[in-house]
Amino acid sequence: MPSFSKMLSASSSVLLLFSYAFSTLATPVMQRPSQFSNITGPQGDQRGIYGRNFQPQDIATSTLTHILYSFADCDASSGAVKLTDTYADQEKHYATDSWSESGTNLYGAMKQLYLLKQANRSLKTLLSVGGWTYSQSGHFNFVTNAGARATFISTAITLLEDNGFDGIDIDFEYPSSTDQGNGLASLLSELRSALNAHAASKGDTTPYLVTAAVGAGPVGYNYLNIPQMNSALSFFNLMAYDYAGSWSTVSDDQANVYGGAITGFSTDKALTYYLEHGASASKISMGVPLYGRAFTQTTGIRQPFNGIGSGSFENGIWDYKDLPRPGSTVTEDTNNIASYCYDASSQTLVSYDTPNIAVKKAAYINSKGLAGGMYWELSNDKKGADSLVATVARELGSLDSTLNHLNYPGSKWDNIRSGMGGSPVTTAAPTTTSSTSAPTGAGCSGVSAWSASAVYTAGMQVTYGGYLWTAKWWTQGETPKVQDSYPWTQVRAC
Template sequence: MRFALSSQVAAAALLLASPTSAQVNPLQALSNVPQTNYNNATQARTGLVSAAIPLEAVKALGGFLEGSLGSLFGGLIPRSTKQARADSYASYKTTLYYPNWDIYARNYQIENLPASKLTHVLYSFANVNATTGEVYLSDNWADIDRGRPSGDTKNLYGSLASLYKLKKNNRQLKTLLSIGGASYSPNFAGPAGTASGRAKFAQSAVQLLMHHGFDGLDIDWEFPSDSTQAANYLRLMQTVRAQLSSYSKQLSGAPQFLLTAAVSAGPDKYNLLNITALNSVLDMWNLMAYDYSGPWDKVVGHQANLFVNTSNSASTPFNSDYVIKQYIAKGASARKMILGMPLYGRQFAQATAPGKAFSGTGSTGSWEAGIWDYKAIPASGSSSTFKIYTDTQAIASWSYDSSSKMLISFDTPQITRAKANYVTSRGLGGGMWWEGNGDFAATDSRSLIAAFTNVITQRDTTQNVLSYPYSKWDNVRAGMP
């Protein structure tokens, strides 16, 4: 598509440039992006959960500079030495969610992870007992038993043994146990509302970390629904942080275990949170900056755009730039903000273009109707009917097959490089993806993770933890010899 030339288009074009060709200071080039308000509402799915969000919250905010340049160096909680602290501030995170069900139909194993490109892997998901608050593994066979010889009850097997071995061979790779997700999130509210429930949650979560060799915990509660739950969410995070600190003090060198959270791009969700207080206990805000549009909408929208398209506002009901600025304005450190990106595409049937009407998702998809793994796009069509388009103002892309009238909103390598440029220009903490199975191998030129890491080469090299002397598993205590 073609758009009228504006300061925002010029800024977006700069982001789309290759890292070697961008000679202009992007902070300066983006300082005059106009502001726009939209005062209607839509139904959107942010972070895999539906939420009605007013579009008055969606703005094209001016520039990348806002306030002091000190935000570029906002504080990640240090893990050990002064040098590690400095390295953490000066480098970027590349974080990938790995669901434990990927070993089944998708046949995507721990060994398939692009470990050299990643700084963090979030192993998903542990469940929560809705009554007691106990955190427990959701699939023992996949997580700890697969490959276990008959009679061996003393050693760790399964995907978690493979994950420990992977991080042992890639010392920059930190592993976190992600708790919750969309399916298990209803189980948080009850135990989070009592001191005993929060204590049980924290104690059992840290025990899983201790036994299975994780470097931290990721809390994926989707989402606290009112002010009471939001207050309990903060109390839960504070309790978990205290438990992590207590465990750390028992170990040689007192390593800093990580606490992160998957958070919504929906204003009705994040406006409930005490972001300043949460920022003091969190190491990373994993922003689910995707699912901005889908079958719940009346017109086709981009699902993961950076900016608003002022010429076609219906196609950009949300934009990541606004959301990130809101989190920072409310107290989040810029260097803790991690930009989430999809490794999948959302399909719109009987469509013509972004901002126009469609009818459903169609019956096709990689694993569910309307959702395609990125590596499976294009889903159909021939060279004469299938094309890929880029919205250079919104920083978004889509494919369209004119014969089947199928439109798929997804990120291309070009868009991913632009997002990497955005992360560095804005002084953010890095990038995150849901989820690993959707990408090409990192050695493939089409890989989105590779596209991002080819731009952001200065990545977090803080070493992971390998010593777990209190693990119940013999091979974990021994360092997985």
């Protein structure tokens, strides 16, 4: 999901692998250019618990590393972050929830996400703030004000601690000036520093996560301060979809990796821009749509159309689980890495990703050294062998195994503070001694030297500069050094 409706979005390491949502909230690149090994993450929309009847318990967690719970909102003036549906988030009682237990306790989807984390220690959850609608309403106007940014950060961290999240995702679509782009970068940097301090205050050595949804076209990235964002972010979530839709002049691919001669959009073109402007490939998760965009009264791909027809929950948008449409023929373009189904009798074409195309996208992710896959949104996926999330995760290989956070002593909820009644759990790593003094010859026999081309996951060890290093999380091409934002811990001298 990014699907409950709240939305969940997921990532395979993604960062995002589910998003709570009833319906796809994706929007056109023309109007808002498109929202881990490896990570694999979906977005989830809190609204999904309603019309779609997609509950947290329905999430298949084995192929996910991160879940983005969407969307919280923020005040355009003060910057304060707030939840948008406290019933779905914190109050709804599920069948396993008691109405008579003592204390002040968290319920709703957020409790269920915490329980998923307890059962799956490598599953991380992030609270996603913003989204298309709130962004377009000016709710991120505060980013140019340092005081309002501080309020955003303090209220976001309170929500994180209260409700048991592992990080904050910011979905600002999109900065419309250099000042706003720099303001967003400052917000991310300040949030990164504040979360590091928050972790240190609790004795946690596993970093909290900071991620951002970014667009795949000029409207989305023209004003971004990418180098500063790269330093602050755990991941960029590249919204590599919505390249074509109702706003287009012809029916076309909505999530093609290459090509895009008519729309002007392709994932490879967007990725190239980010890499050339300061983003690390290992910090970019590539969006994969779990929905299709429809075109009616058309004779085929890249042909005129007149209308978008009906959809699963919204006109012109079909959940992946409802595709291909009955009576249609599926075409896979392996050159551009795109696919669609077409029904000649109804003259309806739907652009969406098939499992074969998902395999090719996973290969692209691997070939470029990206962080993983991100999906909008989880409730739209199929189950079993045809699941796009599972397909990408399988092709990525080993997934991120970094531990999540379960220790929230500052939560206002009794059951979160107590770890749902168990013993408090720490996410602190075993104590190690770091040193910046000259190597003393302690020996690192059998440990390979660090390689810029190799992929390392949490717990893997290398030697570099006369020291033994342990990877904190997935990394490639990042030189070992002692720095909080870096993926390496210096263990001892060799």
